[in-house]
Amino acid sequence: xxxxxxxxxxxxxxxxxxxxxxxxxxxxxxxxxxxxxxxxxxxxxxxxxxxxxxxxxxxxxxxxxxxxxxxxxxxxxxxxxxxxxxxxxxxxxxxxxxxxxxxxxxxxxxxxxxxxxxxxxxxxxxxxxxxxxxxxxxxxxxxxxxxxxxxxxxxxxxxxxxxxxxxxxxxxxxxxxxxxxxxxxxxxxxxxxxxxxxxxxxxxxxxxxxx
Amino acid sequence: xxxxxxxxxxxxxxxxxxxxxxxxxxxxxxxxxxxxxxxxxxxxxxxxxxxxxxxxxxxxxxxxxxxxxxxxxxxxxxxxxxxxxxxxxxxxxxxxxxxxxxxxxxxxxxxxxxxxxxxxxxxxxxxxxxxxxxxxxxxxxxxxxxxxxxxxxxxxxxxxxxxxxxxxxxxxxxxxxxxxxxxxxxxxxxxxxxxxxxxxxxxxxxxxxxx
Numbered sequence: 374x375x376x377x378x379x380x381x382x383x384x385x386x387x388x389x390x391x392x393x394x395x396x397x398x399x400x401x402x403x404x405x406x407x408x409x410x411x412x413x414x415x416x417x418x419x420x421x422x423x424x425x426x427x428x429x430x431x432x433x434x435x436x437x438x439x440x441x442x443x444x445x446x447x448x449x450x451x452x453x454x455x456x457x458x459x460x461x462x463x464x465x466x467x468x469x470x471x472x473x474x475x476x477x478x479x480x481x482x483x484x485x486x487x488x489x490x491x492x493x494x495x496x497x498x499x500x501x502x503x504x505x506x507x508x509x510x511x512x513x514x515x516x517x518x519x520x521x522x523x524x525x526x527x528x529x530x531x532x533x534x535x536x537x538x539x540x541x542x543x544x545x546x547x548x549x550x551x552x553x554x555x556x557x558x559x560x561x562x563x564x565x566x567x568x569x570x571x572x573x574x575x576x577x578x579x580x581x582x583x584x
Numbered sequence: 585x586x587x588x589x590x591x592x593x594x595x596x597x598x599x600x601x602x603x604x605x606x607x608x609x610x611x612x613x614x615x616x617x618x619x620x621x622x623x624x625x626x627x628x629x630x631x632x633x634x635x636x637x638x639x640x641x642x643x644x645x646x647x648x649x650x651x652x653x654x655x656x657x658x659x660x661x662x663x664x665x666x667x668x669x670x671x672x673x674x675x676x677x678x679x680x681x682x683x684x685x686x687x688x689x690x691x692x693x694x695x696x697x698x699x700x701x702x703x704x705x706x707x708x709x710x711x712x713x714x715x716x717x718x719x720x721x722x723x724x725x726x727x728x729x730x731x732x733x734x735x736x737x738x739x740x741x742x743x744x745x746x747x748x749x750x751x752x753x754x755x756x757x758x759x760x761x762x763x764x765x766x767x768x769x770x771x772x773x774x775x776x777x778x779x780x781x782x783x784x785x786x787x788x789x790x791x792x793x794x795x
Contacts, residue, residue: 387605387762393632394598394735404631413624413635420615421604422635424624473763494763511767523763524605528736533769545772546782551598552684552705552734554773555766556722558744561756562765571757 376404377435380414380425383445387524388472392531407432417443429458434465442473456482470519472527480505488515493523494564495579587615588646591625591636594656598735599683603742618643628654640669645676653684667693681730683738691716699726704734705775706790
């Protein structure tokens with residue numbers, strides 16, 4: 374299985390690296406980071422670059438597409454080179470997936486119209502405006518489209534998908550070897566669980582960030 | 585606070601990127617990836633490079649040191665350039681930390697002798713052989729030394745540390761914005777929880793991998 378993870382300026386690193394670490398470990402798998410140009414791609418915080426080893430054009434028909442999110446997603450919403458690649462890749466993919474606001478790019482490419490999907494909790498309204506049907510679930514599967522909520526949820530998305538692709542035992546082995554037995558020191562990881570005033574503060578800010 | 589994340593050939597990407605995504609978000613923070621040489625550093629699977637923006641020599645006195653693990657750790661256990669840098673950085677650091685087999689490098693540098701610490705579950709015996717006192721906890725704090733278990737545990741380590749550094753509210757905000765509300769589809773993320781035969785198979789293999 375060929376797996377392509379898409380990079381663009383100001384992506385969020387964990388969106389990409391979380392699923393990366395879980396997937397593509399079978400001998401017949403190839404996992405490759407792709408971008409419009411090869412070379413280092415700078416993340417949203419400016420302090421980390423991941424290297425794209427291949428261009429989008431080099432990898433036209435991956436079996437699995439993973440689109441991370443990040444603030445830089447907004448600059449890509451009208452990038453027909455990227456959106457066109459997503460449409461073409463999706464035409465032959467087995468799975469088309471996203472993490473965080475990566476789902477907005479899938480939606481902008483027209484791939485999520487009328488489909489159940491998710492995104493970062495602050496971006497669900499935007500996802501709806503692009504024609505998808507947002508849900509509050511952490512991982513949403515609608516046919517071959519698998520979308521994950523914010524940033525860290527890509528790990529859960531990838532393990533869920535891995536179970537579908539390679540079976541439960543393989544997925545559990547990866548969970549064991551990556552010691553994914555999460556024990557967060559707080560229980561504030563969703564808008565339902567975090568303090569209400571904290572959630573409201575960020576909702577207010579996001580009106581400026583996302584529109 | 586200056587935060588240095590150390591890269592070396594065949595490191596595990598999530599070990600580094602998990603803590604990275606959680607830490608260093610205050611305006612006065614600087615977070616930097618360092619290695620012996622600047623430029624791309626290839627990970628354990630060969631399919632991803634992260635870029636080291638500075639050399640070890642460029643960043644002699646970070647406030648917080650993060651050492652990831654990965655199979656490449658074994659090649660570094662006698663690298664006096666790296667081990668010497670760890671000792672020097674540790675002499676003035678506020679926190680010295682590791683994820684996965686990164687703790688073996690701290691131990692090889694002599695920094696964990698007699699200290700409670702952890703590592704990947706398959707490496708706890710090696711950690712002991714290097715003079716530390718391994719525990720089975722996911723995140724272990726002994727003074728200024730904070731060590732995490734395998735791969736994904738660096739996220740929990742970093743959030744725990746962030747609470748100590750910047751307060752609970754800041755750490756909870758980061759948890760909310762990274763939507764870290766883990767919902768793994770299986771409960772196989774530790775040797776206590778995974779099927780016993782799976783654990784035993786990997787313990788048997790690790791005798792060859794780690795010795």
